Amino acid sequence: MSAPVTVYGPAISPAVARVAACLLEKDVPFQLEPVDMSKGEHKSPSFLKLQPFGQVPAFKDHLTTVFESRAICRYICDQYSDRGNRTLLGREEDGAVGRAAIEQWIESEGQAFNPPSLAIAFQLTFAPLMGRATDMAVVEQNEAKLAKVLDVYEQRLGDSQYFAGDEFTLADLVHMPNTELLASKTKTAGLITERKNLSRWWDEVSVRPSWKKVVELQSVPRPPRS
Numbered sequence: 001m002s003a004p005v006t007v008y009g010p011a012i013s014p015a016v017a018r019v020a021a022c023l024l025e026k027d028v029p030f031q032l033e034p035v036d037m038s039k040g041e042h043k044s045p046s047f048l049k050l051q052p053f054g055q056v057p058a059f060k061d062h063l064t065t066v067f068e069s070r071a072i073c074r075y076i077c078d079q080y081s082d083r084g085n086r087t088l089l090g091r092e093e094d095g096a097v098g099r100a101a102i103e104q105w106i107e108s109e110g111q112a113f114n115p116p117s118l119a120i121a122f123q124l125t126f127a128p129l130m131g132r133a134t135d136m137a138v139v140e141q142n143e144a145k146l147a148k149v150l151d152v153y154e155q156r157l158g159d160s161q162y163f164a165g166d167e168f169t170l171a172d173l174v175h176m177p178n179t180e181l182l183a184s185k186t187k188t189a190g191l192i193t194e195r196k197n198l199s200r201w202w203d204e205v206s207v208r209p210s211w212k213k214v215v216e217l218q219s220v221p222r223p224p225r226s
């Protein structure tokens with residue numbers, strides 16, 4: 001590979017973790033470039049050239065820059081199609097039907113699962129890290145919204161091993177960062193463990209070497225830049 005792939009942002013960000021998981025599944029070497037969000041580096045003119053909304057992650061390889069974690073993941077799968085896990089976006093022989101089976105769950109993640117699960121994670125994980133109080137009313141409102149989505153997931157994962165069928169795909173991967181945040185907090189772990197099929201799915205996907213590596217990256221505090 002001619003030049004290193006760079007992902008900008010801290011691994012603790014679920015959107016950065018999503019991209020890191022994809023690169024690890026694809027066996028594409030990358031470097032994580034720190035962005036000090038506490039200093040507002042993600043709103044700096046140079047960062048806005050990479051990510052016009054001033055959010056992490058941003059992505060750069062030898063050909064292009066891409067923003068939006070799910071778009072970055074799709075790009076990685078297409079651009080590095082001959083590396084690592086080659087079926088994250090389905091098998092060629094399954095064509096448009098196979099791709100649609102995956103895309104519909106990627107879309108569900110972004111539209112239905114991410115908003116309430118991220119709102120909860122923000123209150124329970126990120127607000128305390130930022131020295132802000134947790135708003136339990138926000139947690140509870142979003143738990144109710146999320147429960148409805150998880151009931152659909154529970155049914156789906158009773159019918160098939162993974163979201164899009166009997167293979168692990170990007171549809172599963174995109175759900176992992178927020179699921180990790182829910183599963184790691186006593187207050188919200190029951191949302192997963194009380195649903196038998198969802199819980200079985202999480203037990204299977206969370207032990208993948210790629211995800212274990214992401215969790216490791218998240219737990220290593222990065223040295224301050226000089």
Ligand SMILES: N[C@@H](CCC(=O)N[C@@H](CS)C(=O)NCC(=O)O)C(=O)O
Pocket residue numbers: 013014015016042054055056057067068069070
């Ligand atoms: N839809 C974007 C969302 C990215 C996002 O929400 N990033 C958060 C951290 S996880 C962020 O940069 N927040 C700072 C801000 O919005 O100012 C993606 O998936 O890449």
